[in-house]
Amino acid sequence: MFRITLPDGSVREVAPGTTPADVAAAIGPGLAKAALAARIDGQVRDLNRPFEGDTQLALVTAKDEADALELVRHDLAHVMAEAVQHLFPGTQITFGPATDDGFYYDFAPPKIDGKDRPFTEEDLPAIEAEMRRIIAKNEPFTREVWTREQLIETWTQQGETFKAEWAAELPDNEELTIYRQGQWLDMCRGPHMVSTGKLDPQAFKLTRVSGAYWRGDQKNAMLSRIYGTGWLNKKQLDQHLFMLEEAAKRDHRKIGQEMDLFHLQSEAQGSVFWHPKGFILWRQLEAYMRRRLDAADYAEVKTPQLMDAKQWEQSGHWGKYRENMFVVPDEVPNTADEGAVLSGEGDLMALKPMNCPAHVLIFKQGIKSYRDLPIRMAEFGCCHRNEPHGALHGIMRVRQFTQDDAHIFVREDQLVDEVRKFCELLDSVYQHLGFDSYAIKLALRPEKRFGSEEMWDWAEQSLRDAVAATGRDTAEYGWEELPGEGAFYAPKLEFHLTDAIGRTWQVGTIQTDTVLPERLDASYIGEDGNRHRPIMLHRAILGTFERFIGILIEHHAGRFPLWLSPVQAVVATIVSDADDYANDVAAQLRKAGIRVETDLRNEKINYKVREHSLAKVPVLLVVGKREAEEGKVAIRRLGSQAQTFATVDEVVAMLRDEATPPDLR
Ligand SMILES: [Zn+2]
Ligand SMILES: [Zn+2]
Numbered sequence: 001m002f003r004i005t006l007p008d009g010s011v012r013e014v015a016p017g018t019t020p021a022d023v024a025a026a027i028g029p030g031l032a033k034a035a036l037a038a039r040i041d042g043q044v045r046d047l048n049r050p051f052e053g054d055t056q057l058a059l060v061t062a063k064d065e066a067d068a069l070e071l072v073r074h075d076l077a078h079v080m081a082e083a084v085q086h087l088f089p090g091t092q093i094t095f096g097p098a099t100d101d102g103f104y105y106d107f108a109p110p111k112i113d114g115k116d117r118p119f120t121e122e123d124l125p126a127i128e129a130e131m132r133r134i135i136a137k138n139e140p141f142t143r144e145v146w147t148r149e150q151l152i153e154t155w156t157q158q159g160e161t162f163k164a165e166w167a168a169e170l171p172d173n174e175e176l177t178i179y180r181q182g183q184w185l186d187m188c189r190g191p192h193m194v195s196t197g198k199l200d201p202q203a204f205k206l207t208r209v210s211g212a213y214w215r216g217d218q219k220n221a222m223l224s225r226i227y228g229t230g231w232l233n234k235k236q237l238d239q240h241l242f243m244l245e246e247a248a249k250r251d252h253r254k255i256g257q258e259m260d261l262f263h264l265q266s267e268a269q270g271s272v273f274w275h276p277k278g279f280i281l282w283r284q285l286e287a288y289m290r291r292r293l294d295a296a297d298y299a300e301v302k303t304p305q306l307m308d309a310k311q312w313e314q315s316g317h318w319g320k321y322r323e324n325m326f327v328v329p330d331e332v333p334n335t336a337d338e339g340a341v342l343s344g345e346g347d348l349m350a351l352k353p354m355n356c357p358a359h360v361l362i363f364k365q366g367i368k369s370y371r372d373l374p375i376r377m378a379e380f381g382c383c384h385r386n387e388p389h390g391a392l393h394g395i396m397r398v399r400q401f402t403q404d405d406a407h408i409f410v411r412e413d414q415l416v417d418e419v420r421k422f423c424e425l426l427d428s429v430y431q432h433l434g435f436d437s438y439a440i441k442l443a444l445r446p447e448k449r450f451g452s453e454e455m456w457d458w459a460e461q462s463l464r465d466a467v468a469a470t471g472r473d474t475a476e477y478g479w480e481e482l483p484g485e486g487a488f489y490a491p492k493l494e495f496h497l498t499d500a501i502g503r504t505w506q507v508g509t510i511q512t513d514t515v516l517p518e519r520l521d522a523s524y525i526g527e528d529g530n531r532h533r534p535i536m537l538h539r540a541i542l543g544t545f546e547r548f549i550g551i552l553i554e555h556h557a558g559r560f561p562l563w564l565s566p567v568q569a570v571v572a573t574i575v576s577d578a579d580d581y582a583n584d585v586a587a588q589l590r591k592a593g594i595r596v597e598t599d600l601r602n603e604k605i606n607y608k609v610r611e612h613s614l615a616k617v618p619v620l621l622v623v624g625k626r627e628a629e630e631g632k633v634a635i636r637r638l639g640s641q642a643q644t645f646a647t648v649d650e651v652v653a654m655l656r657d658e659a660t661p662p663d664l665r
């Protein structure tokens with residue numbers, strides 16, 4: 001008999017051959033129906049796969065959303081592949097994993113007159129209909145263990161050359177399995193649900209097609225990839241489709257163009273050309289951050305863009321990070337330099353991919369005492385990282401970026417309090433920038449790591465204590481510990497913003513580091529008169545200005561709070577008689593500190609209103625003959641049809657508070 005321990009601690013004795021499905025049925029018919037899979041000693045497995053010994057068992061239901069979604073998406077990938085092969089004979093299968101919001105499958109498309117016929121979006125409705133037919137048939141997913149020879153023979157017989165190639169390379173020490181539904185089968189590790197009927201036929205949608213190379217290598221055959229999104233029920237699918245639609249409307253690249261904020265071009269892959277309006281936004285954000293850092297006792301520094309390869313070698317970046325660094329030859333090396341070695345990599349330099357080593361070099365200037373700590377060193381540091389062109393995305397993922405970076409050098413006894421202070425500062429910044437919801441996560445020690453277990457215990461507990469001291473280690477703040485997700489040298493706190501349409505963005509981070517101070521030999525004199533290593537905290541609140549501005553654009557859909565808006569008001573004339581008055585109004589507003597423009601063009605006022613609302617100008621002040629005579633303006637706020645009248649003084653009084661950065665109100 002096997003002993004099966006359930007989550008409540010109760011134990012059931014079962015005979016060999018018993019499955020988790022049997023246990024679910026023995027507990028009750030409700031659970032038997034709700035169970036989608038089983039967690040066996042932590043691993044998700046098929047409900048019908050017999051127990052192999054004494055185990056811990058937890059039944060997976062739709063309530064275990066992450067597990068349930070993974071199962072559904074993987075099942076859908078198989079169902080889609082069956083549907084495609086049924087509808088398009090001659091199609092070969094390759095791979096089809098679950099993704100963050102669904103699944104895809106890569107097919108070698110069928111041939112027509114000897115030429116590939118890749119799938120198009122027009123094919124998708126028919127494939128969806130066929131998938132629904134397969135789901136309605138409620139075909140069981142069955143798992144079978146095969147030998148490699150069996151696999152190769154079957155795939156070869158079926159003309160599946162890609163699968164046969166892959167089967168020949170599968171590792172020897174692994175059980176080789178296939179999953180079958182009806183007549184269709186695929187090589188697969190599983191797990192799957194019990195049958196296709198467990199899928200909600202209304203909870204998936206095929207979204208797009210693209211090309212993909214076999215094994216991701218462009219020397220190989222071009223495959224045809226079909227993407228789908230898959231959910232537990234229709235409500236979830238609808239929410240997701242709505243979110244995608246909203247995300248497309250809010251795309252920062254589109255809004256950036258409509259508002260004339262920035263552009264990108266191929267001559268400077270991954271580096272942003274900030275236009276005057278975009279750079280006003282940048283400057284507002286930077287000035288705000290600088291005031292916050294000044295008030296929190298940070299000292300701002302500026303460090304070199306280029307440093308010698310030897311320096312990067314010492315910091316460890318040359319070994320680990322070199323492929324992401326822009327390396328620059330030092331073409332006119334200063335041979336007069338004492339001890340200059342012009343061999344090997346001595347005359348190479350690199351653009352900094354991060355600011356950390358340079359900050360340690362500043363720390364090392366002069367002797368530091370325990371009384372000098374904490375030292376909080378901030379830099380709006382411009383860094384370069386060489387990312388593949390395909391990975392770049394608008395201003396969200398770039399190759400040249402500016403971090404709101406800072407390093408805090410602390411003694412052990414100061415760590416918890418410094419991290420707590422950082423959490424408080426970050427909270428206030430996010431609130432000011434219009435984000436009231438964010439999650440805090442603690443990334444714990446990874447499998448491969450430096451340092452002793454005591455160091456990790458202590459560092460992890462310190463971060464936990466710091467968050468607890470702010471009272472934010474709660475469900476409301478999405479407090480969660482992520483085993484294995486820390487950096488190899490230390491644990492870190494991550495701060496994930498939730499935007500207006502429910503997407504999350506990891507932006508803020510703080511992590512402890514004892515390795516870099518050691519590598520670069522940074523020390524301070526302790527109370528005992530001896531040399532000690534400081535702990536270095538790497539931290540950022542925004543992450544990078546580029547990405548954060550991208551997030552701000554998408555979060556606010558370009559309708560920034562007034563204090564961040566590049567243009568806060570436009571004075572637009574109805575008739576040219578009012579030009580002088582419009583200039584006069586603009587001058588008064590400018591004097592009051594409002595960023596204002598005039599629109600005196602000889603265009604219809606409705607045309608002007610439309611154009612400025614597309615450019616997301618928050619306040620439009622319309623002036624005609626009557627307004628000029630009465631000394632008033634007609635006010636229209638972005639997104640509202642209402643129009644009110646007021647004097648310029650009243651307008652200034654109305655906008656002053658909103659136009660002032662929140663930390664100065
Ligand atoms: Zn599979
Ligand atoms: Zn750093």
